[in-house]
Amino acid sequence: xxxxxxxxxxxxxxxxxxxxxxxxxxxxxxxxxxxxxxxxxxxxxxxxxxxxxxxxxxxxxxxxxxxxxxxxxxxxxxxxxxxxxxxxxxxxxxxxxxxxxxxxx
Numbered sequence: 656x657x658x659x660x661x662x663x664x665x666x667x668x669x670x671x672x673x674x675x676x677x678x679x680x681x682x683x684x685x686x687x688x689x690x691x692x693x694x695x696x697x698x699x700x701x702x703x704x705x706x707x708x709x710x711x712x713x714x715x716x717x718x719x720x721x722x723x724x725x726x727x728x729x730x731x732x733x734x735x736x737x738x739x740x741x742x743x744x745x746x747x748x749x750x751x752x753x754x755x756x757x758x759x760x
Contacts, residue, residue, distance in 0.1 A: 686729035686730060687729075688726065688729065688751075690757075691712070691722060692722050692725060692726050692729075693751070693753070693757075694712055694757035695708055695712070695719055695722045695723065695726065696726065696742055696751070696753055697753045697755075697757055698711055698712075699723075699735075699738075699739070699742070700739070700742060700743075700753055704716075705719040705720050705723070711757075712757065723735070723738070726738065730742075
């Protein structure tokens with residue numbers, strides 16, 4: 656049997672994981688994102704602008720920008736490009752699931 660058998664679970668590179676979280680301290684809990692912040696990330700990953708996200712969530716674009724300021728602060732990202740990369744890494748490691756559209760009531 657070779658070392659890369661498809662039956663073995665993938666190994667998680669913790670150094671890469673923590674780099675993806677932008678220097679998040681290993682001995683602290685992961686940042687908590689609100690439901691609305693996760694909703695914003697769902698549309699952000701699809702490439703939607705703040706105006707488009709606001710329209711989808713029935714919120715103003717300025718409110719969406721405020722959510723992104725909060726999200727970037729929680730994940731220690733300085734730009735939306737950093738945020739995009741961080742979110743993709745979090746999805747890869749199973750820490751964030753953005754594959755279903757937010758439910759609007």
